[in-house]
Amino acid sequence: MFAAIGIVLLIVFVFGGFAITGGALGPVMHALPHEMLIIGGAAIAATVTGNSMHELKLLGAGMGKVFKGPRYNDQDHIDAIALTSRLMRMMKTEGPVALESHVTDPANSAIFAEYPRILADKALTGLICDTLTLIVVSSGTLDTHAVEDVMDNSIKSQLHELDEPAHALQTLADGLPALGIVAAVLGVVKTMGSIDEPPAVLGGMIGSALVGTFLGVLLAYGIVGPLAGRLKQVNAHDAQIFHSVKQVLIASLHGYPQPLVVESARSGLPPAHRPALTELLDMLRGK
Secondary structure, three states, X not given: OHHHXXXXXXXXXXXXXXXXXXXXXXXXXXXXXXXXXXXXXXXXHHHHHOOXXXXXXXXXXXXXXXXXXXXXXXXXXXXXXXXXXXXXXXHHHHOHHHHHHHHHOHHHOHHHHOOHHHHHOHHHHHHHHHHHHHHHHOOOOOXXXXXXXXXXXXXXXXXXXXXXXXXXXXHHHHHHHHHHHHHHHHHHHHHHOOOOOOHXXXXXXXXXXXXXXXXXXXXXXXXXXXXXXXXXXXHHHHHHHHHHHHHHHXXXXXXXXXXXXXXXXXXXXXXXXXXXXXXXXHHHHOO
């Protein structure tokens, strides 16, 4: 939402300021479609050239995240900590055998059913279930540091994929000023081919060429670059839930008491989205 508002404000202030200071919007508006065709077409072509179909799909999904915001809300973070804590408590009190049916078939688990948004997230559910399945099949004999290494690799792989669209957008932003220059040079070439025209006509053609440079810079630093930065923020927010799950699992395997387990996960959340410790503990006591 704020991304859309920001783009609207950018257009209003840039073009409105130009008009208020006496600039004529007519020539700019006349040249804009043609320059946008060149720059936008070249940008799309470069993006297609530099990415596979998989990355292009991720880029499309990433653009949706820019405008929708983070996937996980505050309740999702609470639910992830609560779910993982309950599973680890079951393993501790009832043994790995009691946990097996829940982690090998989460779709039919009564515990997972209480957290439908977590269950619907294949990546997050996979991290929880795959890690606990390793622990179950080894009868709890795995070294905690080895489990932590496996989880780190899994999270790193997941987050790397999340960051690919942001990298693609930033690469595009870096190239847009140069594409604007390409459009401007083509405009100058066109102008030189009409050198025998009256000065008024030549002035209009030169002005149209300069719109290309203006548009490339505006798109790069006013729109695409900020969109890439916003996507990185969204991904960083969503990544916290994976780290919270990891903290619960690892702290539980170390044998920490439950309040400390919960706090180790809760304290890693951003302050603006961090629930109260008493809220989490009360929730777990009620389960």
